[in-house]
Amino acid sequence: MLEELLMQVPNTEIVDLVVHGPPGSAPPVLADALLAALAEAHSDERPYRLVPRGNDPGIDAMHLLLTRPGDDAILSTCTPVFLQAPMLRGMTLTHRALTPLARLVSDHFFLVVRTDSAWKTANDFVETLPQRKTRTGGYFLGGINHLLALSIAEATGAEMEFIITPTEPAVWDALIAGEIDWGVGVGAELRPHLEAGTIRVIAALDVDRRQPFPDVPTLWELGVPVRFTMWRGLMGPPLLSEAQQAVWHARIEAMTRTQAWQEYLTRNGQVSAFLPGPAFSDFLKTEWTWYEKHLTMAGLLGTKSS
The missing domain is CATH 3.40.190.10 (Periplasmic binding protein-like II)
Structure with a gap:
């Protein structure tokens, strides 16, 4: 299945992997692991380059993705800051304008x-x-x-x-x-x-x-009942076709089966939580509601965000 999908994709362009957090944070560690796992899986023969966009985590990456609609040569690491930052700032730009590709880990x-x-x-x-x-x-x-x-x-x-x-x-x-x-x-x-x-x-x-x-x-x-699990995933630009998304889902799933990826999970205490495409989008709806509720409880949202 993956091979059939990849035959439809040109192999000459460079893929930009946007890193939405600054050096010393977790997103660059994830990005390095992604490159190693993609190389091991041979699921994408195109060259990749890392594009740092961590000065304003989440926001800078979202703005860059927005400039390249329909382009399957760009994707970004993502975490809940893609929800929190727009919500807290009352932005019209949210993750809904982009293409959720996959949840990767907990x-x-x-x-x-x-x-x-x-x-x-x-x-x-x-x-x-x-x-x-x-x-x-x-x-x-x-x-x-x-x-x-x-x-x-x-x-x-x-x-x-x-x-x-x-x-x-x-x-x-x-x-x-x-x-x-x-x-x-x-x-x-x-x-x-x-x-x-x-x-x-x-x-x-x-x-x-x-x-x-x-x-x-x-x-x-x-006796202190405090727990939290955070997801990490990948976000694409707007207007990716269903065929483009299917290729990405197949690439990412192949990557998650590699030894390099398993070593990344073990080293950093993470658990695989692969959830592609529409299922990831549905998950983000639930996450939006959770953050909206808890940011309101913290007194940080005056009115409900849309």
Whole structure:
């Protein structure tokens, strides 16, 4: 089936893989893994180049995709920021103007502190968090870091100050510098700092313990019912034909069966959650409703977004 579809596609053009997050965040790690897996799968013989668009995560990538309707030589990494940012800013441009190609993975969040923090365990954190006001951070109000911080504060009865950082990677610089006390993040963005020995993982934000930190307890185990799973996927430009979309779905599915892709999932504590085309579009409708509800509850949406 894949071979039949690919016979219809010219092999001379360069494919632009847009990376919607800045260096030091998770999207570039995903983009590198995609290139390795596509090469192993031999599902697209065209050359690829990475196109960084992480200065304004999500927004810059969406604007670039919008300029190339019907072009099957461009796609972008995507995460919930493609929903959150337009919603929070009241933009007319949303993901609905683009072509959802596939959900790829489910990613999991972990709670981290500095290596020299007095919080040695998750139990220490849960027991002492309500005793004083603490600081955590993220790069925008309404981001996942912010929503999770609000959930942890509510579940523990703690008071929390949320610090806005210039970028997502700057959250970890702020933690290491002592400007915030704790943070939440995914394996791909935490790993460089864990390997440098500057931060420690003390809890998983899930019901069950997770790779790549199987010995780290969950907050749920300690009576703090906070969990979150984030999706990562691929978005195409507007007006891709059904035939073009079918080729992309086949390419991506072949890529997800490679050893390179499995190694990426294992290393970063992610789980395969492949969902192509229309099913991904239906999933995004549900996600839009979820974020609309929770951003409203956080006091960040004055009226319902369309």
